[in-house]
Amino acid sequence: MTETAALRTAPLRARAEIDLAALRANVRTLRALAPGAALMSVVKSDAYGHGAVRCARAAVEAGAQWLGTATPEEALVLRAAGLDGVRIMCWLWTPGGPWREAIEADLDVSVSGMWALREVTEAAGQAGAAARVQLKADTGLGRNGCQPGEDWAELVGEALRAQAAGLIRVTGLWSHFACADEPGHPSVAAQLARFREMVAYAETQGVRPEVRHIANSPATLTLPDSHFDLVRTGIATYGISPSPELGSPADFGLRPVMTLSASLALVKHVPGGHGVSYGHSYTTPGETTLGLVPLGYADGIPRHASGAGPVLVGGKWRTVAGRIAMDQFVVDLGGDEPEPGAEAVLFGPGDRGEPTAEDWAQAAGTIAYEIVTRIGTRVPRVYRDASL
Missing domain, CATH: 2.40.37.10 (Lyase, Ornithine Decarboxylase; Chain A, domain 1)
Structure with missing residues (x-):
């Protein structure tokens, strides 16, 4: 067992004990539930409070091929910690963000609208390297993501032009469920159908993504049709059920960390x-x-x-x-x-x-x-x- 270095010699007022063996076992269990897809372990918000760098390393040791963060700053911390042999994606950007640093760190960045595409292509020109870009579709969650129809057509078209110019590579197409933790909710099937439509449109226009993904923890656990090329497991990585209605951690072979x-x-x-x-x-x-x-x-x-x-x-x-x-x-x-x-x-x-x-x-x-x-x-x- 290792402890926070400065506190090893003193009794602890309180402690959050993190069982990395349990985390590795959870990752292996989740991989087995989606055998045809790669697995992204989401370590945003300091790995849901568990410690991002240590948990990221344990997840990769257990076979996670991707790591996911919300902010680019979180992703850059992982690269600085030496997590180089794994793909890292970050998706929550605001104007003026560290696009060039993300490109130079070989991160996958998410783009939901034209302002972000303009900023990332400008940064790619400055960096002299193509940015790895994943286009996010709003299939019904109503948060980040590009609206279907004309907005999606414009974003896909401009992304392909930037790719032809050598400024970006469109590496992924993705979305996020609103109610996958509510079994039988009608929005789940509707979002899945919309995602397939938006992916199909992008691919008919010439996008050749490395990964297509929409499945979060509850979808990974209960919706095999949503697994596509990659599943993103956040809370389940840490052994917590995304919804008591879906089952307890033990029901899914998971252990709280x-x-x-x-x-x-x-x-x-x-x-x-x-x-x-x-x-x-x-x-x-x-x-x-x-x-x-x-x-x-x-x-x-x-x-x-x-x-x-x-x-x-x-x-x-x-x-x-x-x-x-x-x-x-x-x-x-x-x-x-x-x-x-x-x-x-x-x-x-x-x-x-x-x-x-x-x-x-x-x-x-x-x-x-x-x-x-x-x-x-x-x-x-x-x-x-x-x-x-």
């Missing part, structure tokens, strides 16, 4: 009727013991889970008592007296009876994606099985 825990900072006796935390939204029903957990919303613990978030202490589930504060919250220990420094597990795979990220999502009225992604930089990542 992150375990979040802290050391109790204080255990004390209090009488009945004792107010706990800001606003006294919780008062003790009788004489009891309280445990102080040194994590709060500044660390990414959702304040919306006040009075509801589950924690395992001493082999028992406890519930957040009162409001979650910036740096700490309290659990009612019901008279139990663990020692200060005892472990409080907020979530993990569930093997020891601890809550999962999905349990916290339910408590906070959100999704497990948000629970793991929001864990802040004040919580050190501790990597298990960091090498093969």
